[in-house]
Amino acid sequence: MTGHQWGYGEEDGPSVWHKDYPIAQGDRQSPIDIVPTEAVYDATLAPIALSYDLCTSISISNSGHSVVVEFDDVDDRTVIRGGPLQDPYRLKQFHFHWGGKGCHGSEHTVGGKTYASELHLVHWNAAKYKTFGEAAAAPDGLAVLGVFLETGDEHRGLHKITDALYMVKFKGSTVDFKGFNPKCLLPNSLNYWTYLGSLTTPPLHESVTWIVLKEPIMVSEKQMGKFRMLLCSGEEEDRKRMENNFRPPQPLKGRKVRASFN
Structure with a gap:
């Protein structure tokens, strides 16, 4: 990772990321607007299979850009395939x-529609690469499952997550968060x-096979409010609320969006 400072404000937000990360203007940037009428139904696409039964969450933390739940990824007990x-x-x-309050903040949009929030489950190709970092820079290194949250x-x-957020209010804070199954x-x-x-965040590596679920999950306005209590500032810094932490849709540049359903 480089030492560049980035964020979601006017001076350090998505519109200027290309200055430090030229790939921001590359050919396979995310997120995108998924236009259902232009997505191609592909009968050869298998259903996705998630083996999350033995999954072991380790910690929950505030990265300064989002709240992150980390998993023990030393073996193949917790995988996405298909x-x-x-x-x-x-x-x-x-x-x-x-x-922000009363505003939507999903990254992907569907025919221009935005959702309250978007959950990203980040997986890496351990069959082919030795470390997450190596996979994150490879064209087929990552698979991210996107789930929309609708109010x-x-x-x-x-x-279990919203109840733990007060413990990671400040940027850089991490606490144990065991036994959570994202299923x-x-x-x-x-x-x-x-x-x-x-x-969708720097370094913006073009390494992700995106799998965006069509059906959203529901979340209450009160639960969303707890996310907006997080700060993207450290304990000693001026308080800055963590909101609108999303990158707008990027040009499709000729890519094909395939659908697993007709």
Whole structure:
């Protein structure tokens, strides 16, 4: 990782990332606007299979850009396979993107529609690469499962996360967060769109096979409010709320978006 400072403000936000990260203007940048009428149904796409039963979360932390739940990724007990993927990919972490109060903050949009928030479950190709860092820079190194959060009823599975957020209010704080299984954060249907893209945060490596689920999960406004209590500043710094931590959709540049459903 480079030492460049980046964020989501006017001076350090997505519109200027290309100055330090020229790949920001590359050919497979993410997120994108998924236009359902232009996505191609691909009958050869297998369903995605998630083996999350033995998954072991380790910690929850505030990166200054999001809240991150890390997993023990030393073996293949927690993987995503099938769909567009040739190999099983191990779960490394998940994090969220969200808007300000009353504003939507998903990264991907669907026919221009935005959601309250977007959950990213980040997996890496341990069958082919030795470390997460090596995979993150390789064209087929990462697989990210995107889940939209729509405002509505409370989400029971999210409580364990929203209840822990006060412990990681400040940038750089980390606490133990054991025994959380992200299976509870998935919708009933695993129908998805898939395309080749990038990380949505610097260094913006073009290494991600994106699998974006069509069906959102519900989250209450009160639960979203807890995310917006987080700070992207350290304890000794001026307080700066963590909100609108998303990158807007990037040009498709001729890429094909495939759908697992008709």
